[in-house]
Amino acid sequence: MSIQTIFVPLQKEDxxxxKLGYALALAGGLDSSIEVGFIHEGHDPATIDVNFTGGDVAKGFALNAEYRDQIDVDALRRDLSTWPETYRPPAGGRHPRIEMHEYWKGIDNVLARVGRLRDLILTGPCRSRSNIFADSMSRASLLMSARLILxxxxxQVEPARMLERVVIAWDGGASATRTVxxxxxxxxxxxxxSVVVIGNPSSSGPSTDDLVxxxxxxxxxxxxxSHPKDLHTTGSALLKYLDLEKATLLLMGAYSHNRTGELIFGGTTVDVLERIRMPVLTSF
Structure with missing residues (x-):
């Protein structure tokens, strides 16, 4: 198994x-290429059917022009071409190839159609504005792509330090196993x-020693x-352990219990994603 393509979906230039800094930090060691995908909400003007606009193709183009005009896509493409020249890959690594493509019809469509054929997707922010859903791009990446998500x-962790202290949050479940x-x-x-179990280990799946x-x-x-749960929730106890260990990257399975229930009422996944201050590797 290898990670050949890192997909960086964008909806805003800033x-x-x-995102590109973290992609570069991984790409050199993994010998991966990077694809930046700028995602428009509308339809591709080049493929608009005349019937879509009542026979006025120019008017149809204008319906989507506002999305493309939010960013100078050609200038962004030129800027991307200079990044490998200023990036120093790790020992034994190489300068990654960076490409940019434009995609249309919105984030859910693109990540379901394109993201599923990429090996790793960078998304964020992961923080939730409420306890119902994470950021729309993060949620779409998780639920629509079925791929590994960073x-x-x-x-608050610099890209170059991301792999210094990695913590695997382990519950023996299918989601955590798939992510590992x-x-x-x-x-x-x-x-x-390190492989950490919070509170009492599960008796239904592999133990931490099995995973090691x-x-x-x-x-x-x-x-x-093993880290005690005490009176904390699992998410709070995990965050406390990450802070004590000065972790730089968390690996965990997403929505290991009932997905709908966790999305609506909260759970370990939501609890951690809305409060964490480091990159998170996960999948569903």
Whole structure:
């Protein structure tokens, strides 16, 4: 398993630079290419049917022009071409290839149609404005792509330090297992990896020691840790552990219980995503 393409979806120009920094931090070590996808909400003017606008093609083009005019796409493309020249890849790595494409018909459509054929998607912010949903792009990436997601919220970890102290939040469930397997190429680059279980370990899935053995057989050295839940929620206890360990990246499964229930009423996933200050690797 490898991560060949890192997909960076954009809807606003000001989100590009922080996202691209994290993409570059991973791409050099993974030998991956980066695709920046600028996503328009409207239809592609080049494919508008005359019937769509009542016979006025020029008018139909104007319906979508406002989306494209929000950003100078050609200027952005030129800026992207200079990034590899200023980026220093890690030892043994290479300058990643960066491409930009424009996509139409909105974030859900693009991430369902395009994102599913990419290996890693960078999205953010992951913070929720309420306890119902995370940011619309983050939610769409998770639920529509079925791929590995690197969520960037109010991140206080520099891209170059992201793989220094990686914590895997482990509950033995299918979602966490799927995330670990998809993230193996990234875990192999990590300096330090710990597998933490919060509170009483699950009796229905692999233990932390089982996961440590699994990782060791795949060239990832990790240590198992148990952290008490006490009177905290699982999410609060996990955040406390991350702070104590000065973690730089969290890996966790998303919506490991009832997805609809967690989205509406809250749960560990929502609790962590709306409060965390570091990148999160996850999948559903």
């Amino acid at each position: 989100l590009l630079l922080p 969520g960037l919220g109010d991140v 397997v998809q993230a193996l190429p990234i875990l192999r680059l990590a300096v330090n990896v 053995d699994y990782l060791s057989a795949r060239q990832v050295t990790a240590q198992a840790v």
